[in-house]
Each structure stands twice: as structure tokens, then as C-alpha cells.
Amino acid sequence: MVSIKIRGLVKRFGSVVALNQLDIDIGSGELFFLLGPSGCGKTTLLRSIAGFHLPEEGKILFDGDDVSQVPPHKRETAMMFQSYALWPHLNVFKNVAFGLEERRVKKPEIKDRVEKALAMVKMNGLGNRKINQLSGGQQQRVALARALVVRPRCLMLDEPLSNLDAKLRIEMRTEIRRICKEFGLTAIYVTHDQKEALSIADRLAVLDGGNIAQVGTPEEVYRKPRTALVAGFIGETNLVDGQVAFQSGDQIYVKTAIGELVGRPSNPDWKPQPDERVTISVRPECLSIDVSPPAQNAIAGKLTESTYLGEVAHYSLSVDGREDPIHLSELNPRRVIRDTGETLYATAKSEDIVLLPPR
């Protein structure tokens, strides 16, 4: 399978810069996710790799060969479209066989490979169905089979699950990963659903306004976000602005409007100096709740809202010196605090408090 290198890629639409000097490396056989808020350029990047957009500057290399100016029908990628783009005038078999026919594969082999591809997505025996006789989930499987059957150098998935219901979505995402790994496919997957990315990606890139905000494994990006945007986009978080007070060992003490917090920068190369402005990210599940003040990292506030969801309880605290409430969640709650107005203390371990560049 192909490895993909992107160097200095620029794509403009009129005066809008959709991709701004991007560099990305995707390894052979990797399941790589592109993530970001709408309009961040993730679909543009995918379509550029597939050849539907020609970049203004920069290079796209497949195994070291520059394919930037190669037209889409010669790139040997296979895309699964958000709308599936199954052709209604062809039946299931013909849809899947299409790419093989274009590659001049012999008839008996086509039949064999199409049947195998349909079996792989659990659609065997449905080759004669018309597209409009299929459910959304079945259409999605056919679209996947159509892309896989040609043994593409790279599989591209453009929000493939966005038209499915929640349960099917979870089932299919595991299925997609299984197939990708079984065939050692290089795959690029665009989504705005962070759960999808965290659950099956090898690595993921978060895009922001045509720039790469961060690339890393799901754990890295979740636990050590490099910017406030990444921290807020991947998972829930509380962001608190502050100023560095002093450093002790690898711990940094930060003065904030809601009290002193002790944490560590997500980027080990970054050594914030005293008086430097920083933003702190602390995830709701890292905070625990107490009725008496803890020794360190104490955030005192009045309970404004509590929501019980069974496996987890969510609380909102209104804290002096801050407009937004602080959110925290307690896993396996034994007792739910419902007295709004009550003063509570939230606290987190220093290793869960992440220092970021100021937002």
C-alpha cells in the first residue's frame, strides 16, 4: 500500500485560502483521520489527494512520486462519498464491477472479485438488487465494496457514516477498521465526529482554517492537545486563562481568576517563563468533587446544575471571577448532589492539568 507525503500544499478558492501550506505524512497501511470544524479544509484536502482539486502550490507524493497534476481517474485511489454516489441505473453488482471493467479485468475474474467484495461487506447474494431497494446501511456497504474491489492504492472515506443512525454508525466504524487492517490498506477518513476518530484511527490530524492544528495518535491528541482549539474540539474541556507564577520541577504554578492551578505544558519543548500568559485545559472527567477544600488545585463554586445519566453525573459550578461555569463529571456516581446553591470544591491532579499557549 502507498505512503503519502504532502508538502507545502496550498489550495485557494478565489480569495479564500482553503489549505494553507500543509505538510502531512501518512504511512503505508495507516488509518489516518482528518478532523475539524466545518469549513476547516478537511474535505478539500481529501479531494485534493483524490485529484478533484488541483493545488496552486505544493506537492502530493504517492510512494515518493509526485501526483499533484495527475487527473483523478489515473490516481488509483478509491473514494467512498458522503452521499455514496451509487449509480441508480446500475444494480448492486454492476456498481461494484464498474471500476474493474474500467481496469479491463477479465469477465470471470470480475465476477469472482465482485462476489468476494460483496461477501466481505456482508451483502452476498444481493447483487441483482436495485440501488433504490437498499436501506441506508446497505447502500453504505455497497459503496464500500465498490471502493475496495479495485484494490486501491489508497482508500478515501468522506464522512461515510454521516447518513446512518447512531447504532449502525458504531457497528460500521468497527467494520471499516477491520477491513482496512485485514487488507493493510492506507486509508484517509474525513469526519467531524470525534468519537469515530478516537475509536478507530491510527493517527489523526485536526485542521483549523486551512492549517494543521495537531497530528498524533488519539491518546496524544486527547490527553496532550497542543492548542485550545484542539482541546475544545476533541472532547469536552474547561479552558481557563492565566499567568505563570513560578516553576517547581516539571510543575508550573499558574495564577488564574479562579485560583492557583498547578499543571504541565502539553508540549515538552515549551518552557513557559514566569509572567507568561497561558491557557489551561482541564477535562470534566479529570475533576473530582468534594465538600471540603482540597490542598491543591481547589476550585470553589456554587452548584448551578446537576444531571444524572446513570453511568455518569454532570455538574456545573458557577465560580467567582468567571462567566462560564466549570463543568465536571463523575463516573459511577454513588450519590448525586442536587442541592443547587451549595458551595462545592472541584479539584484535579496536576498531571491532568494541561498548559497551552494563550488562546
Added chain:
Amino acid sequence: MHKGLATTIYGFTIVFFALFFVYPIWHTVKEAFVTPEDTFTLVYIAEIFKNPIYVEGLINSFYMGLFTTLLSLLIALPLALMANHWDFRGKEILNSLILVPLILPPFVGALGIRQILGQAGVLNAFLIDLGLMDANAPHDWLGEGQLLGVVLMNALHLYPIAYLNISAALANVDPAMEEAAENLGCHGIRRLSRITLPMIMPGVFAGATIIFIWSFTELGVPLIFDFGRVTSVQIFHGIKDLSGNPFPYALVVLMLVATVFFYLIGKWLFGRDIGASSGRAATGRVLKPASPMANLLCIGSFVFVTGLAILPHIGVTLLSLSEQWYGSILPRHWTNQHYLDALGHPLTLNSIGNSLKYASLATVMNVILGTAIAYVVVRTKLPGRQFLDATAMLPLAVPGLVLAFGYLAMTREGQRFDFLVLGENPIIILIIAYAVRRLPYVVRSAAAGFQQTSVTLEEAAQNLGCPPLKALTKVTLPLIAANLIAGGLLAFSFAMLEVSDSLILAEQQQYFPITKAIYALVTSLGNGPHLASALGVWAMAFLAITIVGAGVILGKKLGALFRV
């Protein structure tokens, strides 16, 4: 809407169609199978097939329909593909101009084609001037059968219907469908033939069907070309000795059967429902900016086709201004005498007045009935409303000639509906005939308006204390006024140009509409053709104004009017 009112509209429409659509067709069919002694017979039909002249007429009619349809598609498809692919300079204007020929009367244009392609016509004069042709042996382009001229004129008139249908179909193709093919290695012409064309085939077929039915039974153009060996013209001449002659009826029946037969074959071959496209389009179609070469190609093609299509009408205009025009590229002597003569001629002013009267009354009827039907279909839950919708579309599928003949038969003296012809005045039956034929356009147009205007706007008015009917007139009707006006204008201009009903139903000179007056002038001696062309130019100027108005008001939605 009040359920009682909706039911009343429904009932009225069904009765109206029973009386003025089903009954005339039934009447014609019956006459073809019943002897004077009231017994069933197949003799008349059999006689037709024994008569080589009738058989030749049917074959020629088929060719006329087939070649017109193919030529129209050949003209329209590349243009539609270009417009769907590139963003070229002046596209908005060229896109509207390309539709203009649809409302230029082909019947009048035929006079121009005769002038251009005739033996002493413009093309030959041009070739002789260039020394490419022997002046003593000019070529006869229109050939002996003159089918070429008829097909050319029909296609240059009807290709906009194909263009509108194909454009609408292309606009509905999810661009991802084409990208998916590209992505799997299918490119260019192959992609066009494997993906794009099959996906737009229902749209192509819808356009082709209307063009085929229209041209298969076209009466005006072959009449002007004096091409008597097609069924439509044979039927027209047959009615002169109507009483007792069953053959025109039998021919009409054969024509109707053939229309249905060809429609079904076409539907089976090309029109199969491929199913609605799945999912929603994720990306809008982004048109490519045209390169200089593409710009040249697109603009050149659009200008060429539009120019070619209005050439006959330019010919007519020149003819109307010429004193004499024979064997030269341009007329040698100019005059405005024909226009003055035309205005002084009793036939012309009278016929313009008649046409205006018939067409505007028919349009009023169309707009009222069409709006009511559209409302019931779109806004009520009345059971069987789809049937009502389908019924209102039926006139598109039945040749005008067949209906005209039916009206003639049912209003003959002694028939049950002879009171519709007041003395000799055909005004009532002509208005009804015009209205029935053009109703589909108004219904489609109004229905589009109702679909685009949210029902909640009306509900909000009712919620604030406005009674339902008043809410309709105060809120919704003003919002869809553009659709109604556009549909009405189209109905009006087609009524002004109507040939079959006009030629067959208006028998006395004082009641002639424009088309019949033109026909009478063309066939008269002396300066008749010049007068006819002058009258034709008046009519065209008139129509140009109405259709430009419709185009401006309705914009791109004009295409929706021509879908079956």
C-alpha cells in the same frame, strides 16, 4: 381549503375533461368503427392499409416525427452538456436566446425556409454567385418530397424543449456520481456514455416524447411546404368532404394508436425509471471557468444554433419587406407596402382581433382552472388528487390534431354539442380547445409555485384571524403571481400560434384566427405570400414581447413547464 370547495374543483375538472377531452376522442374513435347502419366494422381501418397513399402518409409522418426528434436531440444535447460543464461568457443571455425559437411560429418560419432553400432561393443564389453551382441547373434542396424542409423547420422550432429537459435532468445529477466514476478510472466520453447519459435518460426521453408527439402530427409546417403526403395533411384535406367520409376518422384513430404505441416502445427502451438518486448531494456542482478555447466553442455553438433557428424568421421578415425576391441573396427592391396592405386587408386586422380574443379568454380560463387544480393537488389531502394531476397533464400526450378533429365531430350539426358553435361562430369551442391543450403548462407552473411557497405562511394568516380563502388570496396568490403570469403568458403565446384547432374549427372567414388567415393568404394568388409574411411578422413581434416577459419573470423555472 374547505373540503367542499376542493371536491367541487375536483368534480368540475373531471367533468370538464370527460366532456372536452375524453368525449371528443371517443367520438372520433367511434366514427372510425361504426357504419352508417350503426354496426361495428373494421373495414375503414383495413381500407387505409389497402390505400398506398394513406400508407405512404403514415410512413412519412413517422419519419417526420422520428427525424425531427433525433435532429432536435442532436442540436440540444451538446449545448446542454456545454452549459452544464463550463461557465462561459454571456451564458445567461445565450441561455435565454437559445429558447426563443420555441415561440417563433414554425408555420410562418416555413415560408422563410422555402425562400432560403427553394430552387430560386438564397442558398442557391449564394452558391451561384460563388461559382459553385450552375445557374441553369440549380439544386433542389428541399427535394421532391420536401420532408427535409419540414424536418429542419420542426427541429429548429422544437429543440428548446429537449434543451430544457436535458438541462433540468443534468442539474439533478449529483456531481458525486460523476466523480465516483472518475475516481474509479472512467473519464471523458466513456464517463459521459456510461454514467451521465444513462442517468439523464428519463429527462431526455421526456423531452423526446413531447417533440415526437408534436412533430408526428404537425400540420402547419407540411401544409405551408405543400407536402401533402403526410397523414396530418391528408386528414386536414379529408375534412372538406367530411359528411359521410369515414377515412379521416380512421386516420385520426391510427395516429392516436401510433402515438401511444411509439410512446410505450420508447418508454420501454429508454424511459425506465432508474430510481431516485440516493442520499443528498454533498457538494454543489462547481462549473469550470471556460478556457479561451472553450469560451469560443460554447459561444460559437450557442450563437450558431440560435442564428440558424431564427434564420427562417429573418427570411420571412425580409420577404415581407421585399417587392420581389427571386434568385438573389437579398431582395433587390424593398417596400413597406405589404405591411400597409396587410393592415388594410379585411382578413388580417380581423384575424388579429379574433386571435387576441380567443387566446386571452382561453388564457383566463387556463389560469383560473390551472391554479385551482394545482391548489387541490399540492395543498389538500383529497384522495385521488394524483389522478387529478395526471389527468391535467394528459393533453400533452394527445396530438392536437386528434382533439381538433374530435371537437369538429362533436359540434357538427345534429350532434349533441352543436350549440357550442353559435350559428357559424366557433368562439366557444375554440376557446375550450385552446384551453384544454395548454392547461398542462399552467398547472405545472402553478404547482411549482405552491410547492415553493410554504403552507405555514397561509397558516400564519389564518392563525391571526384571516379566513382560509382570504388567506389564500392575500398571502399565497401574490407570492406565486410570477408563476401564474409566466404560465399564462406561455399559454397565451401558444394559443396565438395554434394551428390544428384553428385551421380545422374556424370555417368562416370572419372568424379566422391569425394562423388560419396566414394559411388562407399563403394559398391565395398574387401578393398573398408577402401579405402572409407581413402578418406573420406582426404576430412574431407580438409573441416576442410576451415570451421575453415570461422568461424574465420566471427565469430558470421555465424549464419545469415542459416536463411530462
